[in-house]
Amino acid sequence: MRRNILLNPGPATTSDTVKFAQIVPDICPREKEFGSIMEFVSRELTELVGSNEKYTTILFGGSGTAAVEAILSSVVDNKIILIINNGAYGKRMCEIAEIYNLNYIEFKSSQIETINLKELEEVIKKNNEESKINNCGAISHLAVVHHETTTGILNDIELLGEICKKYSIEMIVDAMSSFAGIPIDMYKMNIKYLASSSNKCIQGMAGISFVVADKKALNNTQNIKPRNLYLNIYKQYSYFKDNYQMRFTPPVQILYALKQAIIEAKGETIEKRYKRYKECCEILWDGLDKLNLNRLIDKNISSMLLTSVIEPQIKNYKFDRLHDYLYSRGFTIYPGKISSENTFRIANIGDIYQDDMRRFVKILEEYFTGII
Template sequence: MEIKRNILLNPGPATTSDTVKFAQVMPDICPREKEFGDVMEFVSKELTNFVGSNDKYTTILFGGSGTASVEAILSSIVDDKTILIINNGAYGKRMCEIAEIYNLNYVEYKSSPIEEINLNELEEIIKTHNSKSLSGDKNLISHIAVIHHETTTGILNDIKAIGSICRKYEIDMIVDAMSSFAGIPIDMDEMNIKYLASSSNKCIQGMAGISFVIASTESLEKTKNIKPRNLYLNIYKQYSYFKDNYQMRFTPPVQVLYALKQAIIEAKEETIEKRYERYKECCKILWAGLDKLNLKKLVNEKASSMLLTSIIEPEIEGYNFDALHDYLYNKGFTIYPGKVASKNTFRIANIGQIYPENINKFIEVLEEYFTGIV
């Protein structure tokens, strides 16, 4: 059976291989059977292996979109101390919204959405806050939460440098790696990441529906006695239940887990290093094509992830994003509008099961559109 191939240039869900799609076509099975527990054990351990050792880290699986894993971390592990949230885009802002809903003690550090984080300024905020804590005015900062790849703009935050600051001040770092996990090499130990959130439908190239947290088991065990604020998204309870019998506490998305198993197999075959090289090669082709069409990028190349590019909408007569979207969609390419208030932009993500020839074709179709309206 041949499946129509659409090229998704939105920042997720990403384009998948046919083998990942077909992996969902399995005989019906009760997820409480050992056979399916073996699938979940494989998925959990192999996801961990991409970023760390199963001796020091563990993967906790949830059914849900990526936001579920971020909410699970924030609502499960922060006790009565303070979390510092770095907000330099829509997803940093979302973490602040979660913290607000759960009534967490949090400090928001607003950073530019299009420029690199000022690490000196970040460290100064920590020092100032903690000095007030010592005098009894504030709770000490126990955690820092940051987006790795902020898909609002395509900026890549320097989590290794932030991890070093966290090590200096004995702070646990939480990283939203939603659109960087399995696309950019990550070493949780080297980068000093205690909790990492991601999902099944971006650079791992699986289907949407699985959200997961990769956690330091040492840090996770320290959360055991925190009074629960949640039920479904409680990380320690999900981890404890899974550790004993490789089952989720609640019904998992069975078919999506089969697809994720296949996506993991394919990622291991390609390797994360080679996948990142493929993504970067696609990005270079994209950037060359944008230059040819005089389309300007929002974020400078040095700060870019090379996984997603925000493009400033051209101020030319006849241009309209919806018309551009529809033209490309009818040609088999899906793009997504921007999320930056200061500029009108649209975004092109070059993640998923796409290759240089797909990006070359996209540039050709993009040029056709702009030629037609000029």
């Protein structure tokens, strides 16, 4: 099988063992045997970020956005949610909140600098004072993207968790592109709800999204009137707890692949996986420096899982040509997603290793040498 190296921010490159795990006898997802697969997946995903005593993982068929939408539509009642927008995926949470007519405050932050926590706290204080004066709802939830793949910035969710704890706010984290790639401790970081998917750093196939939830917080949502059918977290959780089944048909083969991906992640450990990712990033950065290609954000705030590269001012350069040149040689990169600069993005998540990145850098050098 041809091995393509995906340097886009997901779906990520997978191992052959994960791919082949999908080749299983047909099975009805209502059988106990398959229920045990889903139970394994749910419990093991939870263990990567917390204990099964305190937290639980709710599985959905769908892309990562399904998990984010499930949280926002299921857990925010009639109070206010504060959404940090410092990239395309923070903006997407605001769009979801708008569609569901949630009471939300959008905290706009720079896409290339750290979140101003002092300003954020001032917004919370001001809202709390106004809620007391006007006898209206206070901020009950805060939502933030951990790794914003718009630029590769890594938001400090531990510091945000401390602010949330100070003001009795439940924190929602979109960890789509950091779960199983960067160590996360939900208890230590004060995260009540975390969203991710099967096709990023966990290195499975696309098709499963999931929510890791604090059980106590989750149980407090059971009387919130459902805003939709498919994505209601508490109903999905309750049904699975009683039956070890999803309420609706799951993507069966993808779950077998996810089970294998979890086994491989545990074998490697998240700490060693993050080390591997960072070593690949360092190889990439060294190569970019030699080609005089500038990075968009400072290395001190980078996730080291994705790099936004400022497009060079070279006469014969066009992104599409660069993409096609790399694609024909087994590497896929992504265009930029920020309006203030022309960029392209290179991710280094998935089943890729140092030699893969060295080969990529060499081909990148060949391309730019050829057009200058």
